[in-house]
Amino acid sequence: MDTKLKKSKAVIGFISWMAGISILFVNLVRLFLESSYYEDFGKHIEYTFQEDYQQDERFREHISDYLDVFLSMSIAGKDQEKDEREREEDEYWEAEVVEGMDGFIPGWDDYYDYYGYEGDTWYEYGWDMDKKTAENYHNMIKDDRNILYRIEKSGTILFTNEENLGSGGGSAGKNVYCYELTKNDGSKEIFSLPEGYNFLLYFDGNKVEIWKDGGKIDIYGNGYYQEERGWYVPGYRNFIADDAVKESEVYIAAAKIPSIYVKSSSDGRGTNYRAFYNIWKDIQIEKSAYIKWANTTIFAVFLLFIGFIFRKERKEAGIIIAAYTGKVWYEIKLLPLVAVSALFIMLGLRMINDFFWMGESYIYEMRFGYLYYPGLGKITCLVFFFCILTIWMFANDRYYNKEYGRNSLIGKLASLYRTSSLRLPISKRIARNYIGISLFIWIMCIVCAFFIIAVIEGILTAGIGLTIFIVLLAAILYFPIRFVRCGKKMAEAMENLVGQIQAIHDGELWERNEIWEGFGLSKAVENLDDIKNGMQEAVKEQMKSERMKVELVANVSHDIKTPLTSIISYVDLLKQEDDLPEHVKEYVMILDHKSQRLKSMVQDIFEVSKAVSGNLPVNMENLDLGKLLRQTIADMEGQMEKSLVNVKMRLPENAVVIYADGERIYRVFQNLIQNALNYSLEGSRVYITLQEDGEMAIACVKSISKEEIPSGMDFTERFTRGDKSRSDGGSGLGLSIAKSFTEACGGHFKIETVADLFIVTVSFQKIKE
């Protein structure tokens, strides 16, 4: 129920909004037409609503014409002979030409009928009128009771269609107007109009006076006649009455509300007197049109108000409609829009054209159309309604469906092509790109060649040639730009990929990869991401486990040290006992020896674990590796002398400077030499050499192993020993410590075995002094 209400609200709001706009639009157009038609539109509206046809311009024209004719009538026949001759000519002209013309120009009479001008009242006036013509004319118009007239000359009444005109009672009453006239000779006369007549024109031989609705109207203004407005009557300074009519007096009264008078005649041609009625009727029509205009405008505003009230629902309706229209292909949506815009453009062009050729009368025509054919307004309104509906639908769709390109026929085809090409491997796609470029070049070459030939041969007309030229130019401009952009995109994607590989290589594992959409490499980037994540995990895990290992070793070594301290302390105490039996003293010596070894082992384990996990603090400085070796050997001289091997040195005299931690490197060589002393064949020689090889300082310790060296053994592995039984004195950490310390100082540590020859190489980057 609620949703239904909401739905109807939306529909009502939507339709009233649109309808309101269209009605308002049409009314604005009409307002524009009307207001530009009338010079003084406000005044026009005023008398239209008063239904005062006497204010109309056409009324003035008629009255002026009547006065003109009446004045002619008043002096008719003043030159009888001439008149006679001219009349014959006129009659001949009439008979031969005008009557004939009647046949030749169809609708001639209709035209006059239509515009309310009686043919008779129109063409036969003038100053040259004979008495007969005047009489005829009087007979013809006297039955039109919309105007009453009295034509006098020198005080005698010549023509009148109301005998009692002016003397109807002499007193003003309801709907009866009495006017005081001032005659030419200065005498005054009360002139009363019959009931239903409110207008009086009086010509006194020089000038005209007009009364209307009991008041006198100023007709001369500043005294000069101007064509645009005003009464075309004599009496202006620049329009003085002819001397011939000095004696004439004319009274014309007009009905307040005109009606149709019909005079039937014996020849069957009835006369319809409706000139004033038509004016009045026009005003009636205008009035009703204005009322209707006002009503529809109010209605339109009301509709807009409803639309405004339901704007929320309207907006929701817009969203819903957009959801529906979103499914429609873009081209289909575009079609009505194109039609509407075409309509508008055509109409606009037409209007400009018409206005240009017809000028003011175009506005008149338009206005006339709207005034007399109410259907036209409705049709315009309806057409405009659908036009704005179409435009709105399109705009609404564009507003809510941002990705309009996706749901278009062209877009679909393009994406179909793109997805099909996405499935291809990258190499094929790149190849396809180049094939595209090549094809383009070939096609363009061929087409241009043909085009040039065609132009030279003159096959093409100028228009077609120009069109093709423009199309070719567009293609030449457009496609290369596209190719370049495509290539650029691909290059960027490649660069991105390469950059990411570089980043991983540099160990920047914690930076997010951007994934480039739409360009085939995204898969590669994703894979790379996976690799990176895997590495990240592994590194994290490894760091964690190393850290834990160091902590473990630190704790364990501490825990071992405490009991070891006691052991060593008490062994010391035992050693100091003098009265022990000899064999017990021997046991104590063994205890002492082993406990000391245990002590050094614990320390070694701790250090090697630190070095391996990268937690070894190093104090780097420039030092002479040769000197260090000499010092080390001097330091260990005692041990060397005790051992059964000969130590030979081959050290350069000059300084071999490296950047390392002296303490650590001393430990490295101490271990290496210790190792060599312990595990070398008795009587063999141990060579300690230092060489400079370009940038590198290479120290070597070469010895011949006592035992057979098992092949494929990693000596730097922790707890690896020359002899498997581990019965000798080493902790098994010597080489491991040496390697760790060397690497901690930035050197390289290498062990080679050639048969029983055991070679340890320690190399460092040399520092130039």
Added chain:
Amino acid sequence: MKECILVVDDDREIVKAITLLLEKEGYCVLKAYDGMQALEMASQYQVRLIIIDVMMPKLDGLSAVMKIRERKNIPIIVLSAKSEDTDKVLGLSMGADDYMAKPYHAGELVARVKSHLRRYTSLGDIHASVSSANIVNGKLCYNKEEKILYADGEAVKLTATETKIIDLLMCNLGRVFPAEEIYRRVWNEEAYAAENTVMVHIRRIREKIEYNPKEPEYLKVVWGIGYKIEKK
């Protein structure tokens, strides 16, 4: 009068071993097994020196050292299983006078104890004997004019060559001398196999002045460069 030494460690055997060691040297030993106890003992008795462990129940060694330092100006030797440099720095900065790593060397411990006591008691304020002729560096004191080296206030017997080396190194504390230079300046000859010769003498001097010649504190080798006496 027997000098009284307080030994603090949560490991009773170690305390006992140290006690035996020190009593043999003729000291009176007080025992404590945790930090709180150590504080009590230190305040109750006339203690001349304290040997204290770091990791102990109730109150750890370093905190105890800080507390004792608030009231007493006696030598304190920290004896700990933590042998890292950082641990040593921490211990010394907390107010300890010396730091020894476990497992300790019995002779070294006794030597250190003697040294500290001598400096604290019989020598009194070591700075009183400072004159322009004397170069004082830790436990070492070298009289330039007499050319006599004192370690813990006792004159060290040195040969003529050794005295020359000491003279060179003590007059340039902290400076590193390459073996060749030492050789040239001491022997007044061009260096030949200098490293070995110098090293032999260095080793001998160490045996006379260091607590533990294998881990020298004063006369040090700067590997790859030369030799020096560490400035304390």
